[in-house]
Amino acid sequence: xxxxxxxxxxxxxxxxxxxxxxxxxxxxxxxxxxxxxxxxxxxxxxxxxxxxxxxxxxxxxxxxxxxxxxxxxxxxxxxxxxxxxxxxxxxxxxxxxxxxxxxxxxxxxxxxxxxxxxxxxxxxxxxxxxxxxxxxxxxxxxxxxxxxxxxxxxxxxxxxxxxxxxxxxxxxxxxxxxxxxxxxxxxxxxxxxxxxxxxxxxxxxxxxxxxxxxxxxxxxxxxxxxxxxxxxxxxxxxxxxxxxxxxxxxxxx
Ligand code: MF3
Ligand code: CO
Numbered sequence: 001x002x003x004x005x006x007x008x009x010x011x012x013x014x015x016x017x018x019x020x021x022x023x024x025x026x027x028x029x030x031x032x033x034x035x036x037x038x039x040x041x042x043x044x045x046x047x048x049x050x051x052x053x054x055x056x057x058x059x060x061x062x063x064x065x066x067x068x069x070x071x072x073x074x075x076x077x078x079x080x081x082x083x084x085x086x087x088x089x090x091x092x093x094x095x096x097x098x099x100x101x102x103x104x105x106x107x108x109x110x111x112x113x114x115x116x117x118x119x120x121x122x123x124x125x126x127x128x129x130x131x132x133x134x135x136x137x138x139x140x141x142x143x144x145x146x147x148x149x150x151x152x153x154x155x156x157x158x159x160x161x162x163x164x165x166x167x168x169x170x171x172x173x174x175x176x177x178x179x180x181x182x183x184x185x186x187x188x189x190x191x192x193x194x195x196x197x198x199x200x201x202x203x204x205x206x207x208x209x210x211x212x213x214x215x216x217x218x219x220x221x222x223x224x225x226x227x228x229x230x231x232x233x234x235x236x237x238x239x240x241x242x243x244x245x246x247x248x249x250x251x252x253x
Pocket of ligand 2: 105106167204
């Protein structure tokens with residue numbers, strides 16, 4: 001069952017989203033040569049607590065940190081560590097915040113030091129995939145309209161989309177129905193729900209420079225590209241309305 005949120009729930013999600021986006025901005029400013037991913041995670045954690053909220057990922061299925069910080073060929077879910085960033089690293093940071101029982105979930109990929117043009121293009125196109133999908137995020141459209149927009153924009157640019165992980169509904173839980181895939185399944189095997197006002201979903205393109213194939217490392221968390229090529233991630237939690245969608249993980253500063 002896909003829940004449509006009340007005005008009160010949406011207000012909580014806006015608060016959670018604003019804090020998540022603030023943490024993402026802060027994290028981006030800390031993606032520098034020599035920084036450890038653990039130090040960035042600690043800053044994210046402390047910022048979230050300072051805002052009177054809680055990190056949604058910490059303890060979720062025993063996840064041990066407040067963010068996922070995935071470098072280069074790591075796609076998602078890498079655990080912050082003593083790894084020091086070097087110039088040219090592309091760093092995907094995924095953050096979840098709980099405020100008043102509701103969640104904001106967002107991610108972005110940043111560069112440490114000097115990035116190659118190819119890395120910058122991957123990051124830009126991944127972000128564009130989100131905005132192409134956002135144009136389709138309207139009451140009356142279907143989830144597959146979002147999926148198609150992401151897939152087409154990625155593939156048109158010579159990239160591939162990860163299939164094993166998807167965007168998702170979000171609310172009082174991190175993952176709620178519906179699944180929001182970044183590709184269209186042909187022939188379609190699963191339901192393709194219609195978007196309705198009051199639905200809150202996370203749209204999160206995970207885009208690979210090379211092939212779509214991924215594997216999960218021995219730590220049972222880190223998702224990595226099979227061919228070792230770079231991957232980028234961009235995510236916002238949004239609210240479906242009767243007209244334009246609202247980005248809930250937005251922050252003015
Ligand atoms: N942010 C991820 C998502 O959007 C969830 C991460 S769960 C964690 O689906 F346990 F890895 F933190
Ligand atoms: Co998410």
